[in-house]
Amino acid sequence: MTTAPGTSPSRPANGPERATNAAGGTRQRTLRTADDLADAGLIAPGDAAIAARVARRYAVAVPVALADAVRNDASGALRRQFVPAGDELVIARDELEDPIGDAAHSPVKGIVHRYPDRVLLKPLHACAVYCRFCFRREQVGPGGDALTAAETAAALAYIRGNPGIWEVILSGGDPLLLAPRRLKALVAEIAAIGHVGVIRVHTRLPVADPARITPALTRALRCSKAVYVVLHCNHAAELTPAATAAAARLIDAGIPLLAQSVLLRGVNDDAETLEALLRALVARRIKPYYLHHPDRARGTGHFRLPLAAGQAILRRLRGRLSGIAQPTYVLDIPGGHGKVPVGPEYLRLGAADGEWTVTDPAGRSYAYTDKA
Numbered sequence: 001m002t003t004a005p006g007t008s009p010s011r012p013a014n015g016p017e018r019a020t021n022a023a024g025g026t027r028q029r030t031l032r033t034a035d036d037l038a039d040a041g042l043i044a045p046g047d048a049a050i051a052a053r054v055a056r057r058y059a060v061a062v063p064v065a066l067a068d069a070v071r072n073d074a075s076g077a078l079r080r081q082f083v084p085a086g087d088e089l090v091i092a093r094d095e096l097e098d099p100i101g102d103a104a105h106s107p108v109k110g111i112v113h114r115y116p117d118r119v120l121l122k123p124l125h126a127c128a129v130y131c132r133f134c135f136r137r138e139q140v141g142p143g144g145d146a147l148t149a150a151e152t153a154a155a156l157a158y159i160r161g162n163p164g165i166w167e168v169i170l171s172g173g174d175p176l177l178l179a180p181r182r183l184k185a186l187v188a189e190i191a192a193i194g195h196v197g198v199i200r201v202h203t204r205l206p207v208a209d210p211a212r213i214t215p216a217l218t219r220a221l222r223c224s225k226a227v228y229v230v231l232h233c234n235h236a237a238e239l240t241p242a243a244t245a246a247a248a249r250l251i252d253a254g255i256p257l258l259a260q261s262v263l264l265r266g267v268n269d270d271a272e273t274l275e276a277l278l279r280a281l282v283a284r285r286i287k288p289y290y291l292h293h294p295d296r297a298r299g300t301g302h303f304r305l306p307l308a309a310g311q312a313i314l315r316r317l318r319g320r321l322s323g324i325a326q327p328t329y330v331l332d333i334p335g336g337h338g339k340v341p342v343g344p345e346y347l348r349l350g351a352a353d354g355e356w357t358v359t360d361p362a363g364r365s366y367a368y369t370d371k372a
């Protein structure tokens with residue numbers, strides 16, 4: 001029997017983090033308080049009090065490298081994603097603590113088994129940056145509730161005991177915050193399970209703190225099974241030269257990169273902004289995979305837009321953007337009922353069996369029959 005790796009984060013998840021600079025001194029690596037954000041010029045001093053109230057409710061972290069990108073982004077899209085705002089204290093009645101129903105599908109701690117052929121394995125709930133719209137914002141935060149060695153062993157035993165599991169998705173939190181040797185041990189344990197064919201890793205780290213994508217980390221993902229990394233990225237301004245280089249280190253190590261994005265009001269909810277993002281991803285060898293409609297997480301109403309508005313944006317993109325840059329627009333049905341594509345639809349059944357109406361990207365309709 002193999003030993004389960006422990007999965008504590010690679011560094012203290014709370015308290016000051018410092019990095020050595022070129023001159024041998026240290027500088028703060030992550031901004032974690034309203035005062036940090038004000039000192040760094042990310043919020044006006046007059047907004048520090050409300051930011052502090054938000055920070056008492058939801059975790060705040062902005063790595064210094066990302067803070068530079070926030071300051072340089074004239075669109076304000078990065079600020080809106082990463083800097084706390086008073087709107088987060090407005091909770092709508094239909095917002096949920098667990099909007100995609102992870103808990104209802106968690107047979108053992110750290111595992112979410114919603115679909116027959118795949119599971120989520122969440123080794124920790126800490127992230128390098130805390131996105132203000134996060135669907136797991138009630139679970140993630142400093143400390144990260146990392147699985148203990150015994151809990152990790154139980155989660156791996158569950159995967160071993162369910163031969164229908166073909167894909168293991170490391171999620172969290174950000175699994176790439178694990179120390180490389182711990183990540184390597186965990187990946188090796190999963191890869192050793194005969195019926196597991198694919199390991200997928202969901203991360204924001206190449207955008208949030210690109211310097212953490214080290215050669216040791218990329219080596220930790222090497223194993224006997226196919227490994228895919230899915231980068232969470234919502235705006236082209238996140239793809240700084242450093243983030244681009246971090247993504248390239250993963251790709252050049254032989255790891256295919258996909259991207260998932262969230263459609264967010266005030267961030268990327270127009271066709272031009274999304275087009276710029278999707279083209280920027282593909283040009284960096286990152287294949288857009290999912291575009292998520294925002295979940296009904298508490299205090300995130302200011303990020304949501306109507307589904308019909310999302311469909312209209314996707315319809316505009318269909319006609320003018322390469323097929324390899326098209327993500328699937330999806331909604332996680334609240335309550336844990338799964339993820340489904342939500343259009344736009346181009347095909348409607350006509351009056352008779354086999355009679356269809358097809359709509360082209362410009363909105364013109366055509367009759368189509370599939371009768372032999």
Ligand code: SF4
Nearest residue numbers: 127130131134173204
């Ligand atoms: S990186 Fe992912 S899990 Fe972490 S705060 Fe952002 S959306 Fe949530």
